[in-house]
Amino acid sequence: MNEGFHAVDAAGMLDAGRRFAENLQSGDVVALDGDLGAGKTQFCKGLAAGLGSEDAVTSPTFSLVQEYRSGRLPLHHFDWYRLETSDEVLRLGWDDYLDEPGIVVVEWASKFPELLPRGSYCMSFEILADSSRRVAVSRT
Numbered sequence: 476m477n478e479g480f481h482a483v484d485a486a487g488m489l490d491a492g493r494r495f496a497e498n499l500q501s502g503d504v505v506a507l508d509g510d511l512g513a514g515k516t517q518f519c520k521g522l523a524a525g526l527g528s529e530d531a532v533t534s535p536t537f538s539l540v541q542e543y544r545s546g547r548l549p550l551h552h553f554d555w556y557r558l559e560t561s562d563e564v565l566r567l568g569w570d571d572y573l574d575e576p577g578i579v580v581v582e583w584a585s586k587f588p589e590l591l592p593r594g595s596y597c598m599s600f601e602i603l604a605d606s607s608r609r610v611a612v613s614r615t
Contacts, residue, residue: 479611488514488608492521499526501548501576506584506591506615509600514608515582518600522580523550534582540567549577556583561590591615 482488495518499505505522507515520532526546533541534554543550551572558564564587572579573592584591591597592615599611 478613479609482514482608482610484607485514485517488517489521489524491610492518492523493525494521496522496525496578499548499578501578502573503578504573504592504595505578505580506588506595506597507580507582507600508585508598509610510602513600513602514610515600518598518610519550519552519580519582522578523552526550526578540572549575551575551577551579553579553581554583555581555586558586561587564590 480491482491507518509515516532516534523530523532523543523546526548528543528546528550530543530545532543532552539554539557541552543552553567555564569590581591584597595615597613597615601609601611603609
């Protein structure tokens with residue numbers, strides 16, 4: 476798979492997340508990368524909404540992981556931005572989350588690519604000159 480999408484604004488990023496969530500199944504891992512402000516958290520808000528969650532989605536930059544359980548599948552939302560080593564990720568219970576039912580989403584996933592399971596969705600967010608966003612999607 477080598478696909479992607481373009482979002483003109485925040486509403487477009489939310490919509491892209493909603494549509495992407497339609498085909499997700501329990502056990503899927505979605506790895507997000509891109510500069511600060513590129514739309515990763517906005518996309519996660521759309522994913523949660525697409526899964527039927529009514530929870531308020533926020534960036535887990537300081538909490539490191541947020542859980543949203545009100546949708547058709549639980550959503551486990553990680554942010555590896557502040558982490559220095561893969562051991563820190565493992566101490567958060569990473570392997571346990573991978574074994575739980577639900578979807579795992581990771582912002583700043585390229586920091587520890589060795590922790591991503593085979594078959595993960597990899598999404599690269601890019602801010603374009605006109606302030607819109609281009610997102611490339613592939614699978615490992």
